[in-house]
Amino acid sequence: MIAVIALAVGIVLGLVLDPTAPDWIQPYLPIAVVAALDAVFGGLRARLDGNFDPRVFVVSFVSNVLIAALIVLLGDELGVGAQLSTAVVVVLGIRIFGNAAAIRRHLFKA
């Protein structure tokens, strides 16, 4: 519940303040957002499963974002940045779909 409210507060803050991302973070921001969304969906699924642990959520969130950013950085250094970014988005997308399916089963029993 806290998380949902916090997310809404963050969106409103972003809309109101209209912050500009610093240049160095710009290549990583989209991937980091997708990674964080993956963590959020995972947390939501765990909560519905009844085994949500805030500590696991925090660790998975931070590590997801960091690893995603690292992969993009590594890809850029190796010259395959675009392909690796696509790979990360695909993998995270699959995970998000999996989590969403589990959440759907909980909510609609189907």
Added chain:
Amino acid sequence: MGQKKLVNALVAVLCVLLGVALVTQVRRTEVGDTLADQRPQDLVVLLDGLQRREAALRKEITDSEDALHRLRESGDRSAAALEEARQRTVALGVLAGTVPAAGPGLRLTISDPSGQLNPELLLNVLQELRGAGAEAVQIGSVRIGVDSAFTGDSGQITLDGVKLTQPYQVVVIGDPPTMDAAINIPGGVIDAVERKNGKVVSKQEQRVEITVLRPPREPRFAKPAN
């Protein structure tokens, strides 16, 4: 217990951060400044493509300008050729009798009260004038051309099928003093006319006009041979 609160607070902070990041990224994508996100190697490929396209377009501009230049030049040339051809047509038309002519020349009045002048004598007058540089000649109401012919008998002269009436009026364009001198030569055409009781009055004029035309003739057999 305190640690649990801290973790919960961290969850909230992370979610707030995610919201802000989400909105920021969406906003940035909406602005459409996609070049700023591109990787250097992608930008290089993009730039390369643009440069190649620029080079191709520049080449096209040069080619088009060359073509324009060429066409304009050939247009000038053909205009000049056309103008020259037109002038030649007019010059040849004067000689062939197909265009009106004007210029300095003579007016001859040849009277033949006793009707003794024959076609050969008039032909001699014409030859003498031509020899003196006559460029256009009209006798009576007939323009003289390359195929003009005097026929008939003494006092009944026909020129190109048109009967000439007395006195014979000759209008000729050329250098007046030269032609005047040519017909006045002792033993020349004037002497010959006077021997047959005729009379020639020659008048030099700075400007005479010949407006009678001959119809242009298409050669039936001869064709330009080149």
